[in-house]
Amino acid sequence: MSEAKPRGRFIWFDLMTTDPAKAVEFYTSVVGWGTTQWEGSAPYTMWTSASVPIGGVMQLPPEAGAPPHWLAYISSSDVDATAQQAESLGGKVLVAPNDVPTVGRFAVLSDPQGAVFIIAKGLAAGPMPQLPVGAPGTIGWRELFASDWEKDFIFYQKLFGWTKAEAHDMGEQGIYQLFAAGDAAIGGMMNRPAAMPQSWWNYYINVDGIDAARTRLEKAGGKVVMGPMEVPGGQWIVQAQDPQGGFFALVALKR
Numbered sequence: 642m643s644e645a646k647p648r649g650r651f652i653w654f655d656l657m658t659t660d661p662a663k664a665v666e667f668y669t670s671v672v673g674w675g676t677t678q679w680e681g682s683a684p685y686t687m688w689t690s691a692s693v694p695i696g697g698v699m700q701l702p703p704e705a706g707a708p709p710h711w712l713a714y715i716s717s718s719d720v721d722a723t724a725q726q727a728e729s730l731g732g733k734v735l736v737a738p739n740d741v742p743t744v745g746r747f748a749v750l751s752d753p754q755g756a757v758f759i760i761a762k763g764l765a766a767g768p769m770p771q772l773p774v775g776a777p778g779t780i781g782w783r784e785l786f787a788s789d790w791e792k793d794f795i796f797y798q799k800l801f802g803w804t805k806a807e808a809h810d811m812g813e814q815g816i817y818q819l820f821a822a823g824d825a826a827i828g829g830m831m832n833r834p835a836a837m838p839q840s841w842w843n844y845y846i847n848v849d850g851i852d853a854a855r856t857r858l859e860k861a862g863g864k865v866v867m868g869p870m871e872v873p874g875g876q877w878i879v880q881a882q883d884p885q886g887g888f889f890a891l892v893a894l895k896r
């Protein structure tokens with residue numbers, strides 16, 4: 642994990658799950674990730690794409706009181722100051738800032754509407770190896786389902802400097818607002834459906850083709866929740882659950 646990333650960039654993605662070994666079998670089969678072990682104080686398997694680490698998987702503690710889920714790390718130049726600012730803006734500090742020896746400093750936060758994320762600053766002197774945008778196995782999109790996306794956007798704008806990009810009218814589903822970090826749009830926000838119990842972040846993994854990936858997903862024991870569906874820009878998506886119940890999504894340039 643590197644501190645070279647500017648403020649407000651998504652830099653790492655962790656899966657918290659009830660069965661890490663089964664999760665590794667599933668995701669390596671569906672999206673083609675490799676794995677490597679982190680030589681730290683606790684068992685931790687890192688996901689790799691083209692041999693570049695992009696995230697990890699770990700055991701979900703029973704006391705967490707939550708189902709399996711993905712968590713993203715967002716870059717911060719000062720974790721302690723960002724955590725304090727998040728609280729002043731109505732967010733919560735769920736895990737106070739602390740250090741992972743030889744890795745960096747992090748804190749677990751929730752926004753004012755309950756969606757959870759992690760802020761982090763790495764110790765590396767230079768940037769981590771970067772994969773091309775859209776490369777298979779990378780995270781291609783980040784999506785916030787909020788109780789009130791307009792209020793939540795203000796929180797993230799003040800915290801990370803995100804700006805509004807293009808907006809799409811989804812009819813009965815309301816507005817889908819893209820947000821940018823720097824010049825490029827990196828995700829979207831919308832109001833969550835009434836049936837969705839809480840606000841949360843969803844993450845889209847790039848794959849070569851959506852239909853082939855869906856076939857692998859179902860063969861490996863996953864469940865398609867929505868799609869395949871074409872979205873603005875010509876990409877195709879599937880939203881799904883892994884065998885342990887963790888929500889995730891796939892995105893591809895072709896059907």
